[in-house]
Amino acid sequence: MNKLRIGVEKLTSCSGCINEIIYALLADPKLTESLEIAYFPELLDKKSLEGQFDIFFVEGSIVNKDQIETVEDIRERSRLVIAVGTCSTYGGIQSLRDKKGVEEVKKHVYPKPELIDVEGDVYSLQEVIKTDLAIPGCPVDGNLLLRVLRKIAIGSKDISITESLCAECKRKGLECVLVKKKIPCLGPITAAGCGAICPSFGRGCIGCFGLRKDISSKEIENFANRLEEAGIMKKSDVLSLVMRFSYAKEKGYFEKIVEERGR
């Protein structure tokens, strides 16, 4: 059998998902045998993209023209392009600076803002090219990635996550922190996939796997209203938490919220 030719590119991110990709590629020696890791600058001295790829993992979000060109090139060369992690899937935590005027943002960090090549808002990979699969998580779960790789290696594809985190708590038999302890928890509107880490540490879900795919802004609003009515947390605070990892998924809605708050 031909080895699967793998590429990995990192864009704007913290590299946390890179570690998980390393884990997924190397954790199972038998699987590793069936892969040819052809491009992965964090791991190999291979400097440029050459040839065609079976699977390309792209981690991080997109903030300038160079990155757009890179991912377009990757798309042309690859059979499957997989967005890895919350940044690549939804834009990630750095999206919180969107719509503030990037020149203004630069001034807050750099004495010479004109030298910084960042052009506009933060984009997820899916907004720039067609992706075949997007696996959220901040960071992504390495074991989930490993399972995806195995599936592809035996000739299957497409896994869709629309279940909410609540299902994971139920499966683990965890007491609901929201209902029982009145701790603010984003579980009901957050995509499953992490194994309910935060509730198992006695805290509410922080939403780092991003909003469930099927959730609308209306439902986010209902959720925030319910938490306020129940006296658990102020609506504006709930929305502020939700947007930390999912700003880019409902840009229009969150933009409005931030504007209202500013007034």
Next chain:
Amino acid sequence: MSVTTYETRLTRVEGEGLVKLIFGERNIERVEVHIVEAPRFVEYIMRGRKPTEIPEIASRICGICSVSYQVAAATAFERGMNIEVPYEEESLRNAIFISEHIKSNILHVLYLQLPDILGVSSSLEVFKKNPDLHKMAMDFFMWSRKAMKILGGRYHNIVNIRIGGVYKMPERSDVMSLSVEAEKAITNARKLAEFVFENVEKLPKYKQDMKMMALCDSINYPIVSREICFDGRKFDVSGFEEEIKEEQVPYSNSLRYKTKLGEIYVVGPISRFSTSFFNLSEEVRRALRSFGYAPPLRNIHCSVVARAAELYEFSLRLADFIDSYRPVQVEAKEVQIAPGIYWGAVEAPRGILYHRYKVNEKGVVEEANIIPPTSQNLIAMEDFSMQHLSNLGLLGGENMKDEIAREVEKVIRQFDPCISCSVH
């Protein structure tokens, strides 16, 4: 005068950077470390958010050293607002922090740096030829992963640190499940350290003048402290920004730092090792002495020696924590936010990580300043590259560009740059 340049992407480092070589008519004139990765403006994002949210947001600056960011932010607010952290919770937090050092050092030494010592282009190649080493690397890597998961919830961006302590003390039985493998990890750490010490013969031996900066701790090998030592004196973390000078150059998205007098300084394992050697355990010191190592280390290529020694030290310390672990009930925490300016510093795997926050009357962050270790080392990377080339007599012209670039990359890798951190 004809000037030519050559650019090549930095590989086997975290993040996106380039090396640019600038050649004069005959010789190489300058080395530039280009930090091309796009910044995320996290300090801007923090504005208007509550201090209690800051450790979580800060952790997203770096996937390799996220605990360092969480602890630096949490301790800044705790010290400044007089928030007491219960002893058991602080021990757990330190254990998580130590696990992060172990994980980062394993990744760096085994997956990124080893190929340089052995003269190959990737660790996959090393492992193919040396299955025992591969097995050891994998076991060690998996153990650090498991430790992070049990103590912190997952491998990085862990969920168990907050202002005032932790969210949960894991069950004793879960922590004890790390114990059996801990013995193996210590053996692995010792073997790896010995492997590095033996092979260091292959590294350059010339002596360098280095100004080293590190946190200091009176008892332990330093990870969290209020005191910074530099050049034979100590100062409080709140004075850090007065001791250094920031600069911005067109080719780097990371800010860069020198001392206020314009001196180049180094942070990281080599600085910690040289200033805190006597805080290492006797067992580690003895191993080092038997291979002829003593502080201070006088060549940046010896960073790998310091890293291997730390890996050994931290494995011992984590094993001690596991064996004596006693969970207590974590009490609910009410944090009273007070306006003010708050400073925090930790020794992240790559060196001093500094945080400063200004909290306003509304109880939200108005201004944040974060200075990661890699930003502080950037100027030294360029300077030491030129020193290295000069010591090797490798100052030749453009026809030598590949060899020169290779050597420069080796120097840069000794700093284990975390480029994403530097462009937070």
